Amino acid sequence: MSVLDAFSLDGKTAIVTGGNRGIGRAIATALAEAGADVVVANRNGPAGKTAADELADETGVETLAVECDVADEDAVEAMVEATVERFGGVDILVNNAGIVVHEAMETMTLDEWRDVIDVNLTGTFLCSRAAGREMIENGGGTILNVSSMSAFIANHPQRQVAYNTSKAGLEGFKNQLASEWAEHGIRVNNIAPGYIATDNADQGAEAVENAVDVWKGEMLHEEIASPDALGPTAVYLASDASAYMTGETVVLDGGYTVR
Ligand code: NDP
Numbered sequence: 001m002s003v004l005d006a007f008s009l010d011g012k013t014a015i016v017t018g019g020n021r022g023i024g025r026a027i028a029t030a031l032a033e034a035g036a037d038v039v040v041a042n043r044n045g046p047a048g049k050t051a052a053d054e055l056a057d058e059t060g061v062e063t064l065a066v067e068c069d070v071a072d073e074d075a076v077e078a079m080v081e082a083t084v085e086r087f088g089g090v091d092i093l094v095n096n097a098g099i100v101v102h103e104a105m106e107t108m109t110l111d112e113w114r115d116v117i118d119v120n121l122t123g124t125f126l127c128s129r130a131a132g133r134e135m136i137e138n139g140g141g142t143i144l145n146v147s148s149m150s151a152f153i154a155n156h157p158q159r160q161v162a163y164n165t166s167k168a169g170l171e172g173f174k175n176q177l178a179s180e181w182a183e184h185g186i187r188v189n190n191i192a193p194g195y196i197a198t199d200n201a202d203q204g205a206e207a208v209e210n211a212v213d214v215w216k217g218e219m220l221h222e223e224i225a226s227p228d229a230l231g232p233t234a235v236y237l238a239s240d241a242s243a244y245m246t247g248e249t250v251v252l253d254g255g256y257t258v259r
Contacts, residue, residue: 006241010035013087014238015080017041017070017127018097020051022198023146023227027094030231031238032059036092039083041068041127043097062087070097070123080130089138092238093131095124096146098166100200102207104159113162120166124173132177132186140185143177144237145170147190149253157214158207167192171249178247187246189237194253195224220255 014031018024019040032038032055040052045067052065064086068079083090098120101112128143135141150160151167170190178188195201195215201224205212216222233250236242251257 003241006243007235007239008035009092009235009239012036012091012238013039013083013089014092014094015039015041015083015090015127015131016094016096017068017123019055019094020044020048020065022200023193023196023230024094024096025051026227026231027096027146027234028055029059030228030235031092031094032061032063033231034235034239035061036238037062037064037087039064039066039079039087041066041070041079041097043067043069070095070127071118073126076123076126076130080127080134083131084134090131090134091138091141092144093127093135093141094144094146094234094238095127097123098146098200100160100163100203102158102160102203103162105161108162116162116166117169120163121169121173124170128173128177128188132181132184135186136181136184141187142238142242143186143188144234145174145188145190147171147174147192147249149192149194149251149257151190151192151249152251153257155204158204158211160204174249175247182246187242189242189246190249191230191233191237192249192251192253193225193230194219194251194256196227196230197224198227215256218256218259219253220259223254225252225254
């Protein structure tokens, strides 16, 4: 067996929330290229269906699109049921769906705060619980949460306290869940990107003038990365290549947090 065989996801089934665009799409593509069948679970049904069809055409794996708001308990349960019905189980869950609100603390509404926590944190809880029950029954699996460097640093010049709180929460979630589910053969790790060129980062760039220049000045690489930059690490964390790794976070931020 060559070292590259450990990265193979042949015969695995992966759910990627928000797998239709941005970072989720790049991760879904990477997992599919490594051999996994992929379920795209996102809010916008037609966009998810298009993405899932394109993914199948591009990579040759089986795909399924399920319209699902990750903050809706019933919708999440139904999404996992649809996955099991189609593929027989869940081996990999990527909790990627996320939103950001750029609002100063003093003017942020309770609804804005709740929206961010509901999607980024409670959505991760709901998806992990539903998929995890299947993994427990099937003898194991891997959970990968898309956290952020914002779990560890203060972003500026934009305001986003709810977002950073939610991502910091994912660190505690990952630590504790990795501990509790190790006995079931389920590994739980986080990937923490820096600034990546997606709609999410565009929102930050539009929130404050010259934001992108400020960001670039704080990185060692001085560039906003493509979502594709995360694909290889996602495959590593989802596959047996990282079999001895759980409860960890891999930071990919172009050297932002080190500076
Ligand atoms: P995008 O805004 O490009 O994509 C967000 C994705 O999340 C979409 O697929 C969207 O689906 C989905 N989504 C949002 N809310 C829900 C919900 N309630 N239920 C289901 N799906 C939902 O953002 P990114 O690709 O940049 O973000 C992906 C993840 O990466 C997020 O968790 C984000 O916090 C994280 N991240 C992003 C960074 C960046 O610089 N871009 C940096 C660090 C972390 P739909 O199209 O249907 O709305």
